Amino acid sequence: MKKINLICIIDDDPITVFGIKKMLKSVSDCDSIDTYSNGKLALDGIKNKLETTQQVPEVIFLDINMPIIDGWQFLDEFITLPASNRARINIITSSIDPADRAKWEYYKLKTTHNITFNYKPLQKQDLFEITKIA
Amino acid sequence: MLKGSQISTISYLIKQLPKATVFVNMRSEIVYVSDKWLEEFNFSDQILSGKKIFTLLSRTSKEGRQALKACLQGEKQKSIIERSLFLASEKQYEWTYSTWYDDDENIIGAIIQSEDITHLKQTELQLEKRELLLDEISENGNIGCWEYDAVQDKINWCERTRAIHEAAPDFEPNIENGINFYKIGYSRNTISMAVDRAMRDGTPWKEKLQITTAKGNDKWVIAAGRPLFNNNKFIGLIGTFQNINEHVVSEIKTKESQQLLRTLIDNLPLNVFMKDIQSRKVLVNKHELKFCGVEHEKDIIGKDDFDFMDENSALRSQEEDRYVMTTLKPILDQEKVVTRKDGKSITFLTSKIPLMNDVDEVIGIIGFSLDISNIKQKEEELKNLINVTSLQNKKLINFAHIVSHNLRSHTANFSMLLDFLVEENDESEKETIIGMLTHASDNLLETLENLNEVVAISSNVNLEKEPVNINNKLTAIEQNLSVFLKNYDAKIINSISDDVSIQAIPAYIESIFMNFITNAVKYSSPERKPIIKLSSTSKNGYTIVSIEDNGLGIDLKKYGSKLFGMYKTFHTNKDAKGMGLYIAKNQIEAMGGKVMVCSEVGKGTIFNIYFNEKN
Known part of the structure; x- marks a missing residue:
C-alpha cells in the first residue's frame, strides 16, 4: 500500500473525529492527521499548507452539517484550489435526505478530485476501503 | 226602277237616318248615303253618288269586301268588325251588310250600316280584364267568393271557396252546414253571431276564424260577408272566403320560435x-x-x-x-x-x-x-391552499430529515463507541470511551428535548390567540435577563408605546422576544457596547415589531437561506446550537405571522417580526 502523507478530518462532532482517528491508526500508515471542527477552519488550514507544499491532503473525511461553513460550502471553495495532486474526499454523513446525495452527484461531476458518499456509522472495513490515494 | 220623285223622297229619308247607312248598287257604287255616314267617315259636304265604296274606304278588310260580294249574291246579312279603316285611328266599326231588294224582290244592291263600337269594345275589354284580374287575385290570394240566395235558401260557392273547404263537387252548401265548417267554440260562435246580425240589421263582417275542412284539416280563414237588400227586403248574403292558413301558421311558428329564442337567451x-x-x-x-x-x-x-x-x-x-x-x-x-x-x-x-x-x-x-369570478376565487383559494400545504409538506419532510439525521448521528456514535469498547484492552482508553458514551447520551437527550419543543409548536396549532400587551411582556423579559444583560453591559432602548397590543399566544411571545434579544446580545461586537432598539409600526393588518442591534451582523448572501434553519450556526460561539431562531420562526408562523431580516456585517442586524392582527 502506498504511504499516505496527509489525512484530514473535518467534523464538528468530537466523537466522530475520535472514532475515525482511532480506526485510521489500525488501517493506515499515515504520519499526520489534521482535524478541523468546521469548513472554514479546514479551508484556512488547507490553504495554508497548499502555499508551502503545493499539495492538498490526499484523503479528506468530510461532514456535511457543520456551523459557519458546511461541507458543501467547503467543497465549493476547495475544488477551486490550485492543487497539484488529486484528493480523495470521503463524505461521511448520517443524513438520509436524497437532496444530499443529489448534491454529491453534482460535485462529483464538477471536479477531478475523487468524491465518495458514505453513511455513518463507518465500519473498520469501510474505512480501509476508502482510505486510499485517489 | 224607282221614279225620280220617289228617288228624291227616298234619298231625303235616307239622308236623315240616325244610323250611318249607305246604299250601294250591284257595282258597289254609292246610291244613297246618310248624313251620319258622311259625318262618321269624314265625307261631309261631298257628293259621293256613283263612287265605289271601297275606293273611298280603301282599307276595308278582305272579309268586308267578301261580305259585300256575298250579300249582292243574296246571301244572309253579315256583320264584320272593321278595326282600321283609317290610319291613326283606333276606332272600331261594326259593318252590317244586308241585301237590297226592289219591289219585285230583285237584288238591286246592298244596304251597309256602320256602327262605331269602339266604346263598346273597350268596355268589353275592361270587363274581360277585370275578370282576369279577379281570377288572378282569387288564385294568388287564395280568395274565393260565395253567395246566399235567401229566397231559395241556397248557397253558391265559387270553385276556390269549394276548394278551401275541401268539399266534394256535389256537396250542396247551405247556411247551416256552411256554419258547421267553423270550429266549435270561438270560431263557430263568432260566425253565427255575425251572420245573424247581418240578416237583422245589415252589418257586414270580416273575421279571422278557423274551419275544419271536409277532409278534417284545420285551416285559418278570413271570412267576410255583407247582406243584400232589395227594397229594404233582405234577399241574401254575398262574401269572400280567404285561406290564410299558411300565413297564420308561419306567423305562429315565427312567434313561437321567437319566444323560444328569447326564453333560451334569457335563461342561459x-x-x-x-x-x-x-x-x-x-x-x-x-x-x-x-x-x-x-x-x-x-x-x-x-x-x-x-x-x-x-x-x-x-x-x-x-x-x-x-x-x-x-x-x-x-x-x-x-x-x-x-x-x-x-x-x-x-x-x-x-x-x-x-x-x-x-x-x-x-x-x-x-x-x-x-x-367566472367565483371559479376564479375558488381557484385562487385552492392555489393558496396548495401553496400552504406544499410548504407544510416541505417543512415536514425537512423536519423528518432533521430528526432522522440527528438520531442517526447519535446512534452511529453509540455503535461505533461500543465497538471500540468491546475491542479495547487498555483501561485508560476504556475510560475515555465510556466518558464519550456518556457525552453522546447527553447529546441525544438534548436533541430529543429540542425536537419535542419543535413538535409542540407545530402540533399546538389550536392554541387560542389573545390580546397581549407588548411592553408588559418586554418588561418581564428584561427583568428575567437582567443578570445576562448586565454581564454584557447591554442597553435596551424601547420606543414602543405602552398601549400597543397584539393578538398572540403569550407563551410564544415570551420565547420569541427572549430569543431575539439574547441573540442580539450574544452576537454583539467586541468593539462596542451592545445597544438594542425596539420599535413598532402597524401596516396591512400586521403589527411589526423591530429589534435592531449594533452587533456583528451576518452575511445574508452567504447564510440568508440557512439563517432560520435547524442546527445552523454561523458564529464560532460556544453557546450556538442553531435552535433559537428556528424555534422562534416556527412560533411566529404558527400565529400567522412572518419574520424578515436585514443585516450588514460589522454594523448590526434588524429583525422585523410581523404579528398577524387577525385570528
Missing part, C-alpha cells in the same frame, strides 16, 4: 348581447341587464360600454369589438376582468362573433360572457 347562464356596428347594444338578455344594473331592456338599447364600465374596461371591450368587425375573426373564450362603473370587478370568459346581414356585410357583433 351567460351574459348575451348584440351590438351594432358602432358598439351600441341592440339586444341583451337578463344576465346582461343584471350586470349593467338596469331593470328594463329599453334602458340599455343604444347605449355602449362606456355607460356601464369604467373607462379602461370599456376601451378594451370596444377595441375587441372593432377587431372582430374588421377582421371578421371571432374572439373565443377570452378571460378578462371587467370593472363596472361602481368599481366592482368581475372575471368573464368572453366570446365575440361577427354578425353579418343577408349580403354578408358585417352589421355588428354577438357576444357571450360567462361570469
Whole structure:
C-alpha cells in the first residue's frame, strides 16, 4: 500500500473525529492527521499548507452539517484550489435526505478530485476501503 | 226602277237616318248615303253618288269586301268588325251588310250600316280584364267568393271557396252546414253571431276564424260577408272566403320560435348581447341587464360600454369589438376582468362573433360572457391552499430529515463507541470511551428535548390567540435577563408605546422576544457596547415589531437561506446550537405571522417580526 502523507478530518462532532482517528491508526500508515471542527477552519488550514507544499491532503473525511461553513460550502471553495495532486474526499454523513446525495452527484461531476458518499456509522472495513490515494 | 220623285223622297229619308247607312248598287257604287255616314267617315259636304265604296274606304278588310260580294249574291246579312279603316285611328266599326231588294224582290244592291263600337269594345275589354284580374287575385290570394240566395235558401260557392273547404263537387252548401265548417267554440260562435246580425240589421263582417275542412284539416280563414237588400227586403248574403292558413301558421311558428329564442337567451347562464356596428347594444338578455344594473331592456338599447364600465374596461371591450368587425375573426373564450362603473370587478370568459346581414356585410357583433369570478376565487383559494400545504409538506419532510439525521448521528456514535469498547484492552482508553458514551447520551437527550419543543409548536396549532400587551411582556423579559444583560453591559432602548397590543399566544411571545434579544446580545461586537432598539409600526393588518442591534451582523448572501434553519450556526460561539431562531420562526408562523431580516456585517442586524392582527 502506498504511504499516505496527509489525512484530514473535518467534523464538528468530537466523537466522530475520535472514532475515525482511532480506526485510521489500525488501517493506515499515515504520519499526520489534521482535524478541523468546521469548513472554514479546514479551508484556512488547507490553504495554508497548499502555499508551502503545493499539495492538498490526499484523503479528506468530510461532514456535511457543520456551523459557519458546511461541507458543501467547503467543497465549493476547495475544488477551486490550485492543487497539484488529486484528493480523495470521503463524505461521511448520517443524513438520509436524497437532496444530499443529489448534491454529491453534482460535485462529483464538477471536479477531478475523487468524491465518495458514505453513511455513518463507518465500519473498520469501510474505512480501509476508502482510505486510499485517489 | 224607282221614279225620280220617289228617288228624291227616298234619298231625303235616307239622308236623315240616325244610323250611318249607305246604299250601294250591284257595282258597289254609292246610291244613297246618310248624313251620319258622311259625318262618321269624314265625307261631309261631298257628293259621293256613283263612287265605289271601297275606293273611298280603301282599307276595308278582305272579309268586308267578301261580305259585300256575298250579300249582292243574296246571301244572309253579315256583320264584320272593321278595326282600321283609317290610319291613326283606333276606332272600331261594326259593318252590317244586308241585301237590297226592289219591289219585285230583285237584288238591286246592298244596304251597309256602320256602327262605331269602339266604346263598346273597350268596355268589353275592361270587363274581360277585370275578370282576369279577379281570377288572378282569387288564385294568388287564395280568395274565393260565395253567395246566399235567401229566397231559395241556397248557397253558391265559387270553385276556390269549394276548394278551401275541401268539399266534394256535389256537396250542396247551405247556411247551416256552411256554419258547421267553423270550429266549435270561438270560431263557430263568432260566425253565427255575425251572420245573424247581418240578416237583422245589415252589418257586414270580416273575421279571422278557423274551419275544419271536409277532409278534417284545420285551416285559418278570413271570412267576410255583407247582406243584400232589395227594397229594404233582405234577399241574401254575398262574401269572400280567404285561406290564410299558411300565413297564420308561419306567423305562429315565427312567434313561437321567437319566444323560444328569447326564453333560451334569457335563461342561459351567460351574459348575451348584440351590438351594432358602432358598439351600441341592440339586444341583451337578463344576465346582461343584471350586470349593467338596469331593470328594463329599453334602458340599455343604444347605449355602449362606456355607460356601464369604467373607462379602461370599456376601451378594451370596444377595441375587441372593432377587431372582430374588421377582421371578421371571432374572439373565443377570452378571460378578462371587467370593472363596472361602481368599481366592482368581475372575471368573464368572453366570446365575440361577427354578425353579418343577408349580403354578408358585417352589421355588428354577438357576444357571450360567462361570469367566472367565483371559479376564479375558488381557484385562487385552492392555489393558496396548495401553496400552504406544499410548504407544510416541505417543512415536514425537512423536519423528518432533521430528526432522522440527528438520531442517526447519535446512534452511529453509540455503535461505533461500543465497538471500540468491546475491542479495547487498555483501561485508560476504556475510560475515555465510556466518558464519550456518556457525552453522546447527553447529546441525544438534548436533541430529543429540542425536537419535542419543535413538535409542540407545530402540533399546538389550536392554541387560542389573545390580546397581549407588548411592553408588559418586554418588561418581564428584561427583568428575567437582567443578570445576562448586565454581564454584557447591554442597553435596551424601547420606543414602543405602552398601549400597543397584539393578538398572540403569550407563551410564544415570551420565547420569541427572549430569543431575539439574547441573540442580539450574544452576537454583539467586541468593539462596542451592545445597544438594542425596539420599535413598532402597524401596516396591512400586521403589527411589526423591530429589534435592531449594533452587533456583528451576518452575511445574508452567504447564510440568508440557512439563517432560520435547524442546527445552523454561523458564529464560532460556544453557546450556538442553531435552535433559537428556528424555534422562534416556527412560533411566529404558527400565529400567522412572518419574520424578515436585514443585516450588514460589522454594523448590526434588524429583525422585523410581523404579528398577524387577525385570528
